[in-house]
Amino acid sequence: MKHLLKFVVLLFSSAVFAQAGHIMQGVGAVNMSMGGAATAQPLDISGALQWNPAAISVFDNKIADFNIGAFFSSPELSSTLPAGMFGTGTPEVSGLTKDDRGVSPMPALAMVWGNENSKHTFGVSAFGISGFGVTFPEEANVINPNPSWNPSDSNPINYPQTMGGFGHIESDYMLLQVGLAYSFEITDNFSIGIQPTVNYAALELAPNPISPPDFPVSMGGTGKGYPTSDKASAIGYGGQVGLFYHSDGGVKVGASYKTAQKFNDLEFKNTYVDGTAAPDVAFNMDYPAILSFGLGYSTDLFDLALDFREVDYKNTAGFEASGWQIASSGPMAGYPTGAVNGFGWKNVQILSAGIQYKGIEKLPLRVGYTYSSNPIDEELAFFSIPATAVIKHAFQLGFSYPLNDNLMLNGVYHHGESGDKTEGTMLSPMAISPTNPLGAIPGTKVGYEMTTDMVMIGVSYTFSK
Template identity: 70%
Template sequence: MKNLLRLVVVLFTSAVFAQAGHVMQGVGAVNMSMGGASTAQPLDISGALQWNPAAISVFDSKILDFNLGIFFSAPELSSSLPANMLYPGSPAVSGTTLDDRPVSPMPALAMVWGKEGSKHTFGVSAFGISGFGVTFPQDTNLPMDLNGNPNPSWDPTNSNPINWPQGLRGFGKLKSDYMLLQVGLTWAYEITKNLSIGVEPTLNYAALKLEPNPIASPSMTLGYPVSDKASAIGFGAQFGIFYHSDGGIKLGVSYKTEQQFSDMTFSNTYLDGSAAPDVDFKMNYPAILSFGLGYSMEDFDFALDYRRVDYENTDGFAEKGWTNTGSVKGFGWKNINILSAGIQYKGIKKLPLRVGYTYSSNPIDSELAFFSTPATAVIKNALQFGFSYSINDNFMLNGVYHHGTSDGETSGPILDPMMASPTNPYGAVPGTNVSYSMTTDMIMVGLTYKFKK
């Protein structure tokens, strides 16, 4: 039992890699295979609990759903300097660093209690709903050592300045690890046989580690420190309305409030091992408004969702720029739009097949791209293929394959707080560039168990 509890803790506190900003596009194999669309098309309990608490009213039995995915990501970080920047006559410099982070698990656990003839349905869920993480190693192809001695074998065409050591005005090794686990308790009530409402109080746990930690003020001689993993507890809620007509048309709307967190307190250490001052940082989870349209006929289920994610009014994301001590205020992200669509074909006995697509706009302005180098998990287009197999009346096996791409680079100038001024508020360094792109792949399997009535 102790080993099982340790496994559960490890799974649910692992980094979850989001697909739309830092918001997971879906939860569980079924919902992911529909592109995350579930606000008005509750094909499974995990998708309904995540996107519209009112929609669990369609389930009239006790159901348990567990999913586990393996996530692969391939971020790339590039930067460049113009000629003559290092010293008079120096060549232009550019390079790319590949992420060397291992694969990550993605768990999801949900349960619903429904009863035929009852107006009340209850649910509980534990989902990893947000996260990002990169590990870009320090560049070893350097123009000089920390004492200023030139490196005669230096290749400026394959050298990434942003990953140079801090002594050469780079970040060195760049690493981040963020996750958010959300536990929800859901109640849905049928006002009529076609109309339901739902409410879901949520309890959240978030953890963040940064290396180096740009939230801390740098030392003039020691640079930015490295942080330990800081954590915080947050609270929020989600509300929903769900309508399904007798003709197969379904409508849904839900609103997830901003998840309010306590401050994260980072204990920091400089690279030479000396202690750096602790620093507090508040990073909430944004409010999300979702609208859904669904339609079901004999062999097909269609789903379409639109979401609006409010980063511009969320602590940690709304703030931008430098403090007067050279630390970063926040990410400075814009609001984003997410479109999810999916179709399920049920014409094969015991083997429903699904295809889903997800589009997300980019929350990162080019002039602020530098601030988001630790959080490059921005996927513009994602495609999913999934299936279910009915083992018997009680067990259903579910699976999905996901592939996502950023569809080009997010790029902007390198920023330096020492160059910030009223006419150059973010300290853009002329002629420089930093950019990142990413692809993602995931395989997830799930098992749904319907208890005997």
């Protein structure tokens, strides 16, 4: 059991995927292929456990579900400096850097215990419900000391820190959630559910914007810039409650509320680029509360599902604050330290829709769509460079096929697009003034966009009665 737990943590620790800010749009091949809609249409146990624990009451057997996917993302980071930033007569500098992270796994484990003669249903799950990550290499085409510098193809945000950029930018965040669900059938058509949750989160940042930089010598520092962090981890707790109703005519209604997942602080150990130790810092980042409403309708040929969600980033630690930290004591008291307070994200609205066609024997086919609003304000885009995984439109195609009376094979293909580029101005704590509280640098731009693709295969095993 100890070795199995280590394997599960290792598997989930490399999962990076996000749809709405840093929240997965769905869990498992079946739920993903329905666009993530499952609050009122529990087609599989993973989707029900993720979005509405009351809905597991429809499963009358002991069922196990395992899914694994290969996720590909292609974030692009661009920035622009106006003419004259490197001295009189220097041209505009503009460039783009592509992410080189590669493939990330997407695992999901779930099990439900149900009995048609009992009003009680139980479930357990281990899902990677959240993640973001980028790997943008340091820009090699810089003005100095490169004599062949090409300003029209040079990304200043990735310039070395000694030249005012961030250098190599990398982030890696994941959140593993374990849930224990219970559903009770009040009537044959109406159920309530509850699910306490325990979470494990890990975050690594390079450079670490949560840490104050070592400012240049002219400002009393030694010029080492921002440090790089190790991987910090934290444990969090929360829960979920749900309601589910299904009529004899095929109409289904569901609602659920997942509380904010409260974490202890992420404690970072930092190292400067030159290898020397930097001061340690702590940062509190919770997981936002999510309110979901769902409608479903089923016939002999079709299953329809529609979900609406509200994600409460505005009241979530780590996401509600923005701007630069101000020193409260010492020689820098009253001045910005160069460390950031948080992402400053808005609430997110998500619309998920899916349809399953059952007219082909042993081969149900599914189509899903997900829309998500952008949590990032244009003026705060600079602060979210480490977390660019915002997908506005996602499209899914899926299928199921019974391998035998007990074993079902499920599959899905996903494609996501960020839609319009998220873009704002570059910010600097040195440019802060009463009329410019964020330190916006006139004429500059920083932006990012991405596409995502994923192939996932899952197996669902129904134990013999």
